[in-house]
Amino acid sequence: MTGSDTSPSFRLAYVPGVTPTKWVRIWHERLPEVPLAVDGVSAAEAPGVLRGRGADAGLVRLPMDRTGLSAIPLYTETTVVIVPKDHVVAAVDEVCAADLADEVVLHPLDDTLEWERPPGLPAVERPATTADAVELVAAGVGLLVVPQSLARLHHRRDLTYRPVTDAPESRVALSWLEDETTDLVEQFIGIVRGRTVNSTRGRPAPASTPAPASASAAKPKSKPAPKPASRSAGGAGAGRRSGAGKPAKRGKPRRRS
Incomplete structure (x- = not known):
């Protein structure tokens, strides 16, 4: 450190x-x-x-x-068995450990799987590394059971792999x-673990912005509605009434002589 x-x-x-x-x-x-x-x-x-x-x-x-x-x-990780592309295992979607009982299964010294008893028949010698074991599979010496990422890491065109359903993971x-x-x-x-950049774990929490005192305080004040204009001030109703607002009196029509 x-x-x-x-x-x-x-x-x-x-x-x-x-x-x-x-x-x-x-x-x-x-x-x-x-x-x-x-x-x-x-x-x-x-x-x-x-x-x-x-x-x-x-x-x-x-x-x-x-x-x-x-x-x-x-x-x-899923555990898989690496086999040559023309091997019978390549014709199925998945296998179990018992399906490998008659096969030579390589067990390299750097094997990361915790077996109680490795499947298949043991090879004469254990390869030193997974990479060495992959080369032996390609040479037809045996098969190899590994985590799927290692099968991808050591990919070869002449090899393929299938899941082993009951193998250690x-x-x-x-x-x-x-x-x-x-x-x-x-x-x-x-x-x-996928925490976001704003997570407070392991760092001081950012200062928070004070919230408004109430919901009403956060809203802008609306302007009061304008009062309607008085009818006496003019407009359409102004011509219908006389000065004091009383209707004008009409006299009786005169008779013609």
């Missing part, structure tokens, strides 16, 4: 298959004065990087050893040292 005598900065670690691009963009929009460094690490390395303060926070995979770490699960989480929930960590938590 940074000291009080240095400019603030933030370092984010992320594991393969996780794409932090959207959250990084929002960070730069909201905190342009705070540099954000992004480092890719393996799923196995991520907890040690956080405990060793190699990053302020990390996008990790659960389950993992959470000793000394806080973690907020963000989403759960991998959860992606935001993690950091539980004793170092700083303001910048809170800011990143807000970003990944």
Whole structure:
């Protein structure tokens, strides 16, 4: 973490298959004065990087050893099996673990799924990495079960994948040292959780504008309606009445002699 005598900065670690691009963009929009460094690490390395303060926070995979770490699960991934495009599994929409019982299923050393018993037949050797296992699938050596984002990350034109309905699932989480929930960590938590820029979590609340005393005080006063003009002042009725307002008397017509 940074000291009080240095400019603030933030370092984010992320594991393969996780794409932090959207959250990084929002960070730069909201905190342009705070540099954000992004480092890719393996799923196995991520907890040690956080405990060793190699990053302020990390996008990790659960389950993992959470000793000394806080973690907020963000989403759960679908688990899929990677197969050659001409494999029989490619002809169906989904499979269960029992459908793979007669297949060689590769189990790389960096596997992130928590199996009680991996499906299928074990390979002679465990590949070192998921990337190595994908190459073996393409060579026809076996199949590979992984979180869907890793299947997309290692996409090849000669391979495809299908969901495995009853396989363990991998959860992606935001993690950091539980004793170092700083303001910048809170800011990143807000970003990944979709809080708006006006959220008061982790920052002082903006000053509020005083409301008007009443609804009537907020409305502009209307001008009084003009009084109608008196009929005695002229106009259409003025010619019908004489001076004092009494009707004029008519005399009797004179007889002609």
